[in-house]
Amino acid sequence: MSNTYTPPKKEYKTAIREVDLNGIKIGGENSLNFLHSETQKVSKPLIACEILTNIPPNHPKMLKDFWEETIYNPIECVKSALEKNFSALAIRFNIENCEDIDLEIEKSKEQLKEILKITDLPLFLIGTFRREVDVKLLPELDIYFYRKCTIGAVEEENFRKIAPIVKECGHNIIARTPIDINLTKQFNILLTELGFDADKIIIDPNTGGLGYGLDYAYSIIERIKQAALQSDTMLNMPIITFVGEEAWKTKEAKSNNVPAEWGNLTTRAISWESKYCRHAPP
Amino acid sequence: MKLTGLQIFKYLPGGKKEQEANCKNCGFPTCMAFAMKLAKNETEIDKCEFVTDELKSVFEEASRIQQAEIKFGCAENLVKIGNETVMFRHDKKFVNPTCIAVKLESSDENFNEKFSKILNYSIERVGEDLKISAVALVDTDETFYSKAKKVAESKLPMILVSENTEKIKQILDEIKDSKPLVYLENASLEEIAEIERNYNVAVVSSGSSIEELVNNSSKLIENKALNIALNLKNQSQKSLIENLTYIRRSAIENKFKPLGFPVIQFTKDIADLSEDLIEQGIWASVLLCKYANIIVLEHFDEAIIYSLLTLRQNIYTDPEKPLQIEAKLYPIGEPDENSPVIVTTNFALTYFTVVGEVEASNIPSYLAITPSDGMSVLTAWSADKFNGEIIAKTIKTYGLEELVKHKKLIIPGYVASLKEEIEDELPDWEVVIGANEAVDIVDFLRSYQKQQLLNS
Numbered sequence: 001m002s003n004t005y006t007p008p009k010k011e012y013k014t015a016i017r018e019v020d021l022n023g024i025k026i027g028g029e030n031s032l033n034f035l036h037s038e039t040q041k042v043s044k045p046l047i048a049c050e051i052l053t054n055i056p057p058n059h060p061k062m063l064k065d066f067w068e069e070t071i072y073n074p075i076e077c078v079k080s081a082l083e084k085n086f087s088a089l090a091i092r093f094n095i096e097n098c099e100d101i102d103l104e105i106e107k108s109k110e111q112l113k114e115i116l117k118i119t120d121l122p123l124f125l126i127g128t129f130r131r132e133v134d135v136k137l138l139p140e141l142d143i144y145f146y147r148k149c150t151i152g153a154v155e156e157e158n159f160r161k162i163a164p165i166v167k168e169c170g171h172n173i174i175a176r177t178p179i180d181i182n183l184t185k186q187f188n189i190l191l192t193e194l195g196f197d198a199d200k201i202i203i204d205p206n207t208g209g210l211g212y213g214l215d216y217a218y219s220i221i222e223r224i225k226q227a228a229l230q231s232d233t234m235l236n237m238p239i240i241t242f243v244g245e246e247a248w249k250t251k252e253a254k255s256n257n258v259p260a261e262w263g264n265l266t267t268r269a270i271s272w273e274s275k276y277c278r279h280a281p282p
Numbered sequence: 283m284k285l286t287g288l289q290i291f292k293y294l295p296g297g298k299k300e301q302e303a304n305c306k307n308c309g310f311p312t313c314m315a316f317a318m319k320l321a322k323n324e325t326e327i328d329k330c331e332f333v334t335d336e337l338k339s340v341f342e343e344a345s346r347i348q349q350a351e352i353k354f355g356c357a358e359n360l361v362k363i364g365n366e367t368v369m370f371r372h373d374k375k376f377v378n379p380t381c382i383a384v385k386l387e388s389s390d391e392n393f394n395e396k397f398s399k400i401l402n403y404s405i406e407r408v409g410e411d412l413k414i415s416a417v418a419l420v421d422t423d424e425t426f427y428s429k430a431k432k433v434a435e436s437k438l439p440m441i442l443v444s445e446n447t448e449k450i451k452q453i454l455d456e457i458k459d460s461k462p463l464v465y466l467e468n469a470s471l472e473e474i475a476e477i478e479r480n481y482n483v484a485v486v487s488s489g490s491s492i493e494e495l496v497n498n499s500s501k502l503i504e505n506k507a508l509n510i511a512l513n514l515k516n517q518s519q520k521s522l523i524e525n526l527t528y529i530r531r532s533a534i535e536n537k538f539k540p541l542g543f544p545v546i547q548f549t550k551d552i553a554d555l556s557e558d559l560i561e562q563g564i565w566a567s568v569l570l571c572k573y574a575n576i577i578v579l580e581h582f583d584e585a586i587i588y589s590l591l592t593l594r595q596n597i598y599t600d601p602e603k604p605l606q607i608e609a610k611l612y613p614i615g616e617p618d619e620n621s622p623v624i625v626t627t628n629f630a631l632t633y634f635t636v637v638g639e640v641e642a643s644n645i646p647s648y649l650a651i652t653p654s655d656g657m658s659v660l661t662a663w664s665a666d667k668f669n670g671e672i673i674a675k676t677i678k679t680y681g682l683e684e685l686v687k688h689k690k691l692i693i694p695g696y697v698a699s700l701k702e703e704i705e706d707e708l709p710d711w712e713v714v715i716g717a718n719e720a721v722d723i724v725d726f727l728r729s730y731q732k733q734q735l736l737n738s
Contacts, residue, residue: 003540005496008531034523034572058644096724130725178719210589211407212634215596218571219372226370249638252588261405263584267560271589274564 009038012229016236017199021122022148027238048088049081050244060254062269075114088122096128105140123149131158138162145169153204156187167196176204179216181223188234201237209246210272247273285344287318293337302332349533350543352484352509354463355439361415363575364544369534375600381576383416389423401438412591418578434460447473454481475505484509490516496540511546518553523572530573544575559583567593605630606656611680615646622647624692627654627662639723645731652676659694670703692716
């Protein structure tokens with residue numbers, strides 16, 4: 001029996017694609033997460049601050065308390081986020097529940113114009129995740145082509161109407177598929193066939209909250225990452241997960257009306273959100 | 283990975299169709315029967331006189347353990363850790379769930395109160411009772427002995443941490459059946475191995491680097507100790523995940539024996555980790571995924587424990603046997619006689635996704651879950667576990683005919699073809715075709731409910 005220890009290092013020839021988010025680059029590592037001595041480039045996960053343009057009536061009280069009055073004004077939220085030293089912002093134009101969508105799209109454009117004036121940080125411009133609304137909304141958010149942004153999410157059902165405009169304006173795109181590695185790959189192929197640059201795609205494999213299907217997202221992300229490092233060039237894009245959205249809609253993050261064993265709401269809610277953060281950049 | 287009976291059979295005379303096939307000299311009627319027993323370790327390979335050297339070496343290689351399984355705690359509350367065979371849960375599954383333990387010092391002013399909280403913590407989630415797996419009792423004063431006895435009486439599995447070999451021996455003499463995991467800091471490896479053998483308890487081998495750990499556990503193995511847990515001390519936040527990954531890889535992929543044991547990690551051994559409970563909880567969740575078998579938390583906090591137990595339940599679910607939820611009627615919000623009735627299967631992910639969307643719609647609804655062996659809608663439909671008969675029976679047994687007055691049933695869009703079949707079984711009901719994908723449920727429900735209001 002040999003007792004000599006040799007570190008079981010792995011070498012992967014293919015790295016995750018580097019995507020330029022207008023100044024800051026994500027991806028580029030050629031190892032699994034946090035294995036620093038295996039990778040030629042350490043790529044820190046990017047954490048973006050999520051800002052909603054519409055605050056729904058059932059929005060968690062903790063988030064309202066955190067942002068105070070600014071929460072109702074996305075421009076003020078951006079200013080406040082800048083003071084909090086975030087490295088990127090995700091503006092979620094969640095107009096899906098509004099009465100007059102066309103009017104809201106006009107309003108969203110104005111809001112975006114204002115935001116672009118006050119920050120140079122990388123921007124993720126996120127739609128409603130409702131396919132019909134996003135077909136109208138996302139192309140309108142592309143028009144400020146002088147500034148590279150990341151737009152999404154597009155899905156197989158609506159990308160043909162959105163992706164060509166995103167491409168034309170030079171932005172990055174977020175490609176969402178429903179927790180299935182084969183669909184993810186197939187969708188990336190479809191996007192590149194449409195002429196989309198593979199170095200401008202970010203994968204959104206969709207995620208489930210802690211206790212609400214997190215295990216599926218967890219394993220899909222691990223499989224995508226392994227396939228990517230083993231030279232699958234249609235899966236080696238950086239991965240984005242919308243953890244805030246998933247975490248803050250759970251009962252665990254919202255409710256005080258629960259058994260004592262669930263513990264303190266503040267600790268619980270923050271833990272529920274932070275449990276995902278080991279996943280993926282950004 | 284172990285060989286299957288069929289894989290062994292291929293090497294035997296029976297499998298190679300040789301003259302000696304099924305000679306019965308091994309005591310079994312056929313080569314196949316022998317192969318099956320051998321695969322289950324219920325007989326020995328030498329019982330067959332025709333075994334080739336090739337089979338012997340393949341069999342030995344395959345039988346070598348990757349990561350040993352160790353056990354501690356009394357018989358009725360046994361903690362099992364280790365015995366993992368894959369690096370990633372999607373490769374097969376993880377075997378023994380991480381043991382989540384909380385540290386308690388014998389000199390703690392509020393020892394009794396804290397201990398009873400740890401002991402009595404219990405929470406139900408998706409039909410499972412989740413509890414704290416063990417307490418790590420640390421020797422900080424002369425009451426260590428009596429506290430150890432108290433823990434032993436409670437039957438909660440225990441990790442004993444002390445620098446004093448004599449004290450540990452004294453305790454082990456007293457509480458023979460509790461079989462604690464023993465962590466002797468600063469004792470010689472000979473002493474540790476002796477305790478492992480004499481008291482038949484699992485022991486901890488520690489080191490500040492993997493190399494030191496390999497040295498120490500090799501010496502324990504030389505001294506005939508078998509039940510070992512590995513502990514890395516003084517780890518930087520930057521290198522800890524990598525080190526734990528390398529220990530697990532050495533065991534799983536290289537079958538490197540000195541590291542082929544489960545790992546116990548204390549959050550206190552993570553350098554510069556803040557006292558903040560949430561940050562400690564985040565680190566514990568990282569350890570749970572990559573790659574600790576026992577996590578010892580510095581503090582007890584209900585919310586942190588709850589999130590960790592939930593994460594453990596998620597990560598240790600067998601990916602091939604998805605979690606099912608109980609087939610019954612789930613009211614979402616506070617539904618009344620005008621609320622929509624939605625039917626879907628008892629696949630946990632389907633259920634959680636649909637609940638999330640229905641909640642987001644702010645329309646109180648009845649969600650009727652069918653008994654469909656935990657399959658998703660389309661899988662259950664093709665396996666005939668989600669058909670007109672099953673759906674009709676579900677609606678009847680859940681008493682929906684009394685609960686709502688509208689007699690309208692929403693089914694998943696993908697199984698629209700079931701409409702007639704269901705209406706045949708439930709003649710008073712109208713079947714409405716719902717959304718294909720969960721993400722469209724909100725829009726669907728809103729327009730559906732608007733339409734219902736207009737009609738009435």
